Amino acid sequence: MxxxxxxxxxxxxxxxxxxxxxxxxxxxxxxxxxxxxxxxxxxxxxxxxxxxxxxxxxxxxxxxxxxxxxxxHHPLTRIFPQLIAAPGHTAEERLRNAAQAIAAELEADEKLLNLFFAEMIECQGKHLALLSETLMPKALAFVTELHAATDTPPGITPFGLLQTFVGTVLATVFTRRFLATAGAPAIALAGIDEFMDIYLHGILRGKTDL
Amino acid sequence: MxxxxxxxxxxxxxxxxxxxxxxxxxxxxxxxxxxxxxxxxxxxxxxxxxxxxxxxxxxxxxxxxxxxxxxxHHPLTRIFPQLIAAPGHTAEERLRNAAQAIAAELEADEKLLNLFFAEMIECQGKHLALLSETLMPKALAFVTELHAATDTPPGITPFGLLQTFVGTVLATVFTRRFLATAGAPAIALAGIDEFMDIYLHGILRGKTDL
DNA sequence: CCTACCGATCGGTAGG
DNA sequence: CCTACCGATCGGTAGG
The missing domain is CATH 1.10.10.60 (Homeodomain-like)
Known part of the structure; x- marks a missing residue:
């Protein structure tokens, strides 16, 4: 070779x-x-x-x-590459595929998120700056393209799109874990597909009255 | 008196x-x-x-x-009562008001979320069951009413609506904090209004091609 | 890379 | 509620 x-x-x-x-x-x-x-x-x-x-x-x-x-091992080092590498022909497809891959990886090692938390609580997040300097540029370039292809609410910048996407995936894994720990029945829990349905389309689709 | x-x-x-x-x-x-x-x-x-x-x-x-x-002091003890007490005449108004009040409270004490994390990492979440037994019933009754008034995607139960709402608010506070720690400019960050715009209406509004 | 050990600090207790 | 102290364990080092 x-x-x-x-x-x-x-x-x-x-x-x-x-x-x-x-x-x-x-x-x-x-x-x-x-x-x-x-x-x-x-x-x-x-x-x-x-x-x-x-x-x-x-x-x-x-x-x-x-x-x-x-x-x-920080979760961000796994999240950003998966986001960039996700396949798909539309923005929706790519975001769904990325979210599924990331959630699967974060749930495969159920304690992995602890590294994120331990770093923030016990080390005051002092490694985050270095991590994000390394990871952010490519992710931001990628998401800028996505931003142009979606119809984000006013005030959502490309950066905000990245933030809300990552936040949504983290929220999925985190809430599933703490609700499981709290004794909630797994069957009733929303997973990454439900979180992404909401992220892409919202919980209101016409109905607005109570 | x-x-x-x-x-x-x-x-x-x-x-x-x-x-x-x-x-x-x-x-x-x-x-x-x-x-x-x-x-x-x-x-x-x-x-x-x-x-x-x-x-x-x-x-x-x-x-x-x-x-x-x-x-x-656990964040959940602050989140659930605020959700139930939030004013508004439509589902959208009530959810927006609740989200704003909760986010304001969680951000007023920037370290408050640490109690959540410390409990999960260092105590394996052993207090969560007791907390959720106390808080869940009223919150679930409340959100069941909201569920009927919104057009949630298929597969989202009332329980899932509660989970995704709480997850979205936590994601707002958490991502803002870690991005601020990582050195991101505050002006570019999405806040609770932007997260709720997405939660309610999604990032796609017609556009689906890339 | 091991043996042996250092000072520091920890959570907790006895006795008053 | 304080004084005084316990055994245990910690991160780290010296010397080989």
């Missing part, structure tokens, strides 16, 4: 590389299950199969490790 | 009552600022003007104190 200059064959992972990856994986599990403060370096080391002191050969400290996990 | 049997004049608060309330207030501040695990009993005692040991005259432990704060 010819080697493209854009995709050089990476060096085979060294033992150090593999340990580092094992630490990232173990840290992800701990942070997502317990949040930042309740996750212990000892449990992370255990999960990676090393002793606690060994962590500091790979990461400067707990904050550094958390930052690495956030950059690798 | 005559004393109604439904509203007996409460006993004047004792010193113990006042200390307990000071503890609840201080605990609310700490939990909302730092989350459950990072809030220390010492800081809470300081905030209430007593020493750490004194807390245990009023609460069995940190969990018990957190549970009391959750029951008193």
């Amino acid at each position: 010819a080697q493209s200059p854009d995709h050089p064959i990476p060096d085979p992972p060294t033992k150090g590389d593999r340990t580092r990856q094992a630490l990232l994986d173990a840290a992800y599990q701990q942070f997502v299950q317990r949040g930042f403060h309740a996750a212990s370096m000892r449990a992370i080391a255990d999960g990676a199969g090393i002793t606690p002191g060994g962590i500091y050969n790979h990461f400067a400290g707990k904050d550094d490790l958390f930052a690495a996990v956030v950059l690798a | 005559a004393q109604s049997p439904d509203h007996p004049i409460p006993d004047p608060p004792t010193k113990g009552d006042r200390t307990r309330q000071a503890l609840l207030d201080a605990a609310y501040q700490q939990f909302v600022q730092r989350g459950f695990h990072a809030a220390s009993m010492r800081a809470i005692a300081d905030g209430a003007g007593i020493t750490p040991g004194g807390i245990y005259n009023h609460f069995a432990g940190k969990d018990d104190l957190f549970a009391a704060v959750v029951l008193a």
